[in-house]
Structures are given as structure tokens and as C-alpha cells.
Amino acid sequence: MNPSQSTSLLQARNLSIGYHVKKGAPKLIADGLNFDLKDGELTCLLGPNGVGKSTLIKTIMGRLPVLEGEVRLKNQLIQYYRSDALAKELAVVLTDKIGGAQLTVEDLIALGRTPHTNWLGKMSGEDQAKVDEAIAQTHIGYLRGSLIAELSDGQLQKVMIARAIAQDAGILILDEPTAHLDLVNRFEIMFLLRKIAKESKKAILIVTHDLEIALETADQFWLMTCGEPLRTGLPEDLVCSGAINQLLPGKELFFDAAKGKVKLQSPAEDFPIQGNPTKAQWLAHALVKNGLKFPIGVTIEATEQGFLWKEEGKVMRGFDEIGEVLDWCGKDERGRMKDESPNIHRSRRKIGR
Ligand SMILES: Nc1ncnc2c1ncn2[C@@H]1O[C@H](COP(=O)(O)OP(=O)(O)OP(=O)(O)O)[C@@H](O)[C@H]1O
Numbered sequence: 001m002n003p004s005q006s007t008s009l010l011q012a013r014n015l016s017i018g019y020h021v022k023k024g025a026p027k028l029i030a031d032g033l034n035f036d037l038k039d040g041e042l043t044c045l046l047g048p049n050g051v052g053k054s055t056l057i058k059t060i061m062g063r064l065p066v067l068e069g070e071v072r073l074k075n076q077l078i079q080y081y082r083s084d085a086l087a088k089e090l091a092v093v094l095t096d097k098i099g100g101a102q103l104t105v106e107d108l109i110a111l112g113r114t115p116h117t118n119w120l121g122k123m124s125g126e127d128q129a130k131v132d133e134a135i136a137q138t139h140i141g142y143l144r145g146s147l148i149a150e151l152s153d154g155q156l157q158k159v160m161i162a163r164a165i166a167q168d169a170g171i172l173i174l175d176e177p178t179a180h181l182d183l184v185n186r187f188e189i190m191f192l193l194r195k196i197a198k199e200s201k202k203a204i205l206i207v208t209h210d211l212e213i214a215l216e217t218a219d220q221f222w223l224m225t226c227g228e229p230l231r232t233g234l235p236e237d238l239v240c241s242g243a244i245n246q247l248l249p250g251k252e253l254f255f256d257a258a259k260g261k262v263k264l265q266s267p268a269e270d271f272p273i274q275g276n277p278t279k280a281q282w283l284a285h286a287l288v289k290n291g292l293k294f295p296i297g298v299t300i301e302a303t304e305q306g307f308l309w310k311e312e313g314k315v316m317r318g319f320d321e322i323g324e325v326l327d328w329c330g331k332d333e334r335g336r337m338k339d340e341s342p343n344i345h346r347s348r349r350k351i352g353r
Helices: 053-060 083-089 105-111 125-137 153-167 183-199 211-217 235-240 243-247 277-289 322-333 342-347
Strands: 008-019 027-038 041-046 068-073 090-093 171-175 203-207 220-223 231-233 253-256 261-264 273-275 298-302 307-311 314-319
Touching: 008 053, 027 041, 027 053, 027 068, 027 203, 027 231, 041 183, 041 211, 053 171, 053 203, 083 090, 090 153, 105 125, 105 153, 125 153, 153 171, 153 183, 171 183, 183 203, 183 211, 211 235, 211 261, 220 235, 220 243, 231 235, 231 243, 235 243, 243 253, 273 277, 277 298, 277 322, 307 322, 314 322
Parallel strands: 041 203, 041 220, 090 171, 171 203, 273 298
Antiparallel strands: 008 027, 008 068, 220 231, 253 261, 298 307, 307 314
């Protein structure tokens, strides 16, 4: 969908968030927040631990009071929504522990339909169809009859996502929905949520620390960092402007815009490694990670077969694998005789094959 065709479903203007404490002024966590959550878009909220992402979500869902400013859902102030009306508009998955250990997976997902069922809680055919669809979309049909108490953390996370999908609200908000999932499932869930945003024209907000997967899937980023205004925009624009580095305030890490990855500051390109560029890159990567350097005058050539160690341009030895180069460099650094290592003897290959 063209971003210009999307409509803002939820807005915040000059919003302050925080906690009322027993005595004195409220504990302010962040202020001056402005954003629009639009339909048809997947938005990722990123920021360091403790900056206030969960506090923001709890404020949006009316669980915490707005300290200043306003949050509007479909143009109406959030505090004027009754909880049953809010549940029709907003499905939220928090990181809190849930009850219902003795419910089956299907029963728990069916609870997502509560805002739509009649006062007896009777499921209609349409309700059941929404439950079935959510189970199919999240690929958890094999868990349908399992008890919640018997699920792994990752399985439970998918079930909670399925429940939010079944709720079929216009806005889905998920706090770290992929935290317990393996890499494949993380991608799968994020692409599914993107697809739901596009096809069902929903506004989806996800809190995540997974910058690289967020970059692959999100339409919008909200960057929340201490003492800075909330920065919103297209992920690609935030990368190009360097704003993404707000997430990496220390000196050690930076976002390599060319490679789309978070990296250690030491530039791997400084290593005198020639030859196969992929192998050269990963050798430099391993050297940087382990804080190793070559002695002066040494260069390495990455070949199809392995790595050639050259001193003053002359090939002195060869290694099959990166681990062997690291061993050799490590021994050098500690000043041991290189030939003492039985490993190196084994790994050294004849030169000039
Ligand atoms: N009930 C509470 N009362 C007072 N302060 C709280 C309460 N809950 C959280 N805080 C504080 O609010 C701040 C923001 O917490 P929050 O959980 O929103 O951060 P977060 O960005 O979601 O962090 P994380 O990435 O670690 O989940 C923290 O300093 C935290 O200690």
C-alpha cells in the first residue's frame, strides 16, 4: 500500500508518560512524545532497556494514566474509552506472565474473541472461523489441544500472537513478540504481521530489540532514546541520516549502513587481507571480535582452499580455516613459539599446492 493512502488511527501529542507514586510528583519516564500510528503499516518501536517502551504501550492501552498531553484513538481521547469498546479497537500482547495454565491453546485463543461474543460468551461461526484462521496463520495447528502449562516459551509466544490476531482489532500492539522465538520463527512472525498489516489494513506496533529483522519488515521506526525526542520515520531514511546510531550511543558499536548490520567500531577493512572478499571479510570479523592483530609485515591472502600467511610478501604457511589463523595470531600475541602448538602443526598445509 502506498504510505500516503494510510490513515492515522492513533495519535499522541505532547504526551508525557510515567507512574504515579504514593507521595509527591509523578515519576516522569518520557515527555514531549508525538506520533501517529497508521493503518496498513508495521511500525517498530526501538530503544534501549528501561527507556520507557513498555510504559508507553501501557499508557496507550489505558493501563497507565496520561500524565500530560493526549492520546487519541480514532479521534477520541483514550481515557474516555470503556474497556470493552477499547478491546474491539486494540489488541495488546504484553510480556507479562499470563494465567490460564489449564486452558487448551484453542480455548486461550478463543478468549481473543471475547469482545465480539454475546454476554453469554457464546462463539458464533464467524468467531470460530477467526480462531481457526489465527491458528493456521501462526502455524500452531499441532498445538491446538495442548495445555498452556505444557508449552515452551516460544510456543506460548506464538499462541499469544494468535490470540491477538483472532481478536481482529484495528490496532495490534505487541511488546517483544519474538523475544523467545528462534531465528526462522522470528522472521516468519514478523513477515506474517507485516502481511496482516497490509492485507487487513491494520495498524501494528511492535516493540523489538531486533534491529536487523525490524529493518527487513517495518514501514516505520519510532526511535526512543534517553533525553531525546521520539524520532519517527521510514527505517531507510533513519539509516541514511545516521539517526539509527541513536540506538548505539557507546563508542564500541556502530550501524554499518553499507552492510545493514551493527558492528564493532574497529574497522575490519584495516586488516591487510586480500583475495576472496567474503572469506577476507569473515576473517577480519573474527580477528576484530577476538581483539587480534597481525604482526607488522604480515599479509594474508584468502584463497578458495584456505588462507596463505605471507611475511614481507613471501608465503610462509597456509591454514584451512579461520580458527587456525586465530590460533596462530593468538599464540603470536602471547609471544610463544609458534611451532610449539600441535594444532598448528596439524593444520599447517604444504605451501604451493
Ligand atoms: N510500576 C512502576 N513504577 C515505577 N517505575 C516503573 C514501574 N515500572 C517500570 N518503571 C520504570 O520505568 C522505566 C521504563 O521502564 P519500561 O519497562 O517502560 O522500559 P522498556 O523501555 O520497556 O525497557 P525494556 O527494553 O528493558 O523492556 C524504568 O526505569 C523502570 O524502572
